[in-house]
Amino acid sequence: MNTPAIEVRQLVHRYGRAEALQGLDLTVEPGQCYGFFGRNGAGKTTTIKCLLNLLRPHSGSVRVFGMDPRTREAEVKTRLAYVPDFVAFYPWMSVREALDYQASFRGHWNRDVEGSLLRQFQLDPAAPTSGLSKGQRTQLALIGAIAAEPELLVLDEPTSGLDPLVRREFIQTVIGAYQDAAPGKRTVFVSTHLITEFEGLIDRFTVLDQGKAVLTADADEARAKFRRLRARFEGDAPAESEFKAAKSVKRDGRSVELIVNGNGDELMAQLRAMKPTEVTTESLTLEEIFMATVR
Amino acid sequence: MFVQLNFRSGVPVYLQVAQQVKAAAASGALRPGDALPSVRALAEELRINRNTAAKAYAELESEGVLELRQGSGCFLKANGASPLRRAVRSERLGAELDAVIVQAHHLQIGDDDLRALLDERLADFRGRQRQRGQS
Numbered sequence: 001m002n003t004p005a006i007e008v009r010q011l012v013h014r015y016g017r018a019e020a021l022q023g024l025d026l027t028v029e030p031g032q033c034y035g036f037f038g039r040n041g042a043g044k045t046t047t048i049k050c051l052l053n054l055l056r057p058h059s060g061s062v063r064v065f066g067m068d069p070r071t072r073e074a075e076v077k078t079r080l081a082y083v084p085d086f087v088a089f090y091p092w093m094s095v096r097e098a099l100d101y102q103a104s105f106r107g108h109w110n111r112d113v114e115g116s117l118l119r120q121f122q123l124d125p126a127a128p129t130s131g132l133s134k135g136q137r138t139q140l141a142l143i144g145a146i147a148a149e150p151e152l153l154v155l156d157e158p159t160s161g162l163d164p165l166v167r168r169e170f171i172q173t174v175i176g177a178y179q180d181a182a183p184g185k186r187t188v189f190v191s192t193h194l195i196t197e198f199e200g201l202i203d204r205f206t207v208l209d210q211g212k213a214v215l216t217a218d219a220d221e222a223r224a225k226f227r228r229l230r231a232r233f234e235g236d237a238p239a240e241s242e243f244k245a246a247k248s249v250k251r252d253g254r255s256v257e258l259i260v261n262g263n264g265d266e267l268m269a270q271l272r273a274m275k276p277t278e279v280t281t282e283s284l285t286l287e288e289i290f291m292a293t294v295r
Numbered sequence: 296m297f298v299q300l301n302f303r304s305g306v307p308v309y310l311q312v313a314q315q316v317k318a319a320a321a322s323g324a325l326r327p328g329d330a331l332p333s334v335r336a337l338a339e340e341l342r343i344n345r346n347t348a349a350k351a352y353a354e355l356e357s358e359g360v361l362e363l364r365q366g367s368g369c370f371l372k373a374n375g376a377s378p379l380r381r382a383v384r385s386e387r388l389g390a391e392l393d394a395v396i397v398q399a400h401h402l403q404i405g406d407d408d409l410r411a412l413l414d415e416r417l418a419d420f421r422g423r424q425r426q427r428g429q430s
Contacts, residue, residue, distance in 0.1 A: 031346065
């Protein structure tokens with residue numbers, strides 16, 4: 001087995017008396033595109049800060065490439081790149097200078113990758129960073145992260161606050177460019193509450209709620225397990241209490257809608273036995289799975 | 296590209312891609328020797344992960360549907376060149392048919408209707424194949 005890119009065990013962190021992380025477990029295998037889903041305040045950024053040694057957890061362990069970021073911070077940081085949700089550049093620098101400045105901290109820099117992404121995003125190297133829009137700032141930060149070709153790319157809410165039409169496109173471009181070389185070694189860890197953008201990109205994910213992992217699954221496996229069953233009846237639909245095995249039940253006059261997790265076949269059989277006039281089933285999207293999982 | 300993903304189908308994404316390429320090859324929409332997009336281009340177009348696109352192609356390659364030529368890309372192979380033994384092929388198809396039978400049971404479609412439906416779809420499929428052959 002490979003050493004996981006990220007391994008977090010029983011992580012606890014408090015701000016004063018508020019428990020931000022309450023025993024989080026997380027394992028990210030190398031080469032995966034891993035989604036870290038949670039509402040604002042669920043503990044996503046706190047977790048990332050622990051990975052980068054920006055925060056010291058109260059208890060539990062954190063390993064990045066098998067190393068403790070508290071004692072081997074420099075080694076950890078040379079092997080990853082981090083793009084925070086709010087990116088700032090020195091305002092007197094141009095796009096070119098900002099990239100050169102970042103490159104000066106890195107042992108490795110891929111000029112081809114940098115150049116092709118600058119062209120794709122139509123960023124003018126001579127433009128001052130002070131004049132960039134929020135989207136362009138994020139693009140620039142992502143180019144800087146990817147040109148260094150790290151083994152791990154940590155993205156914290158990379159698309160929030162951006163134009164919905166643009167963000168989907170460029171996150172795809174960036175992750176595609178990053179994973180194009182050395183597949184199997186390039187790991188993406190993306191924290192977000194805007195899950196729809198990442199539907200097809202995510203291999204595996206964890207849903208974080210109130211500082212705990214409430215669901216960890218492969219995206220395909222989760223979509224196969226979480227389903228919505230709908231049935232219509234000639235008369236009144238059966239009472240909600242008939243479907244105790246469902247994750248949730250919504251009843252409305254002659255129809256009933258169940259959300260199921262893994263036991264869809266049994267509940268489907270139960271519904272059919274009640275002689276409905278129509279039954280349909282579909283898988284939930286990752287966003288809907290997220291909504292069904294958090295309180 | 297002709298691939299349409301449906302995240303609500305519950306079918307793994309790489310399998311959806313593989314199945315649709317096979318369907319296109321079987322119907323003649325894709326022909327032997329046709330080039331397929333690179334893994335990266337496919338991933339970008341379908342907005343999927345590179346790993347998923349690579350897994351779909353690996354599946355198709357192992358089934359002898361396409362071949363990856365180092366450096367020049369990915370091409371559809373001539374049909375009839377399946378590297379799988381007949382027994383393995385029958386077993387794979389058998390599993391798919393089982394799923395159809397289960398589905399038919401749930402939809403309360405009787406055996407005769409199911410057979411009739413299979414004949415109908417086969418005729419339809421052969422018709423489309425012939426049409427493409429003439430054009």
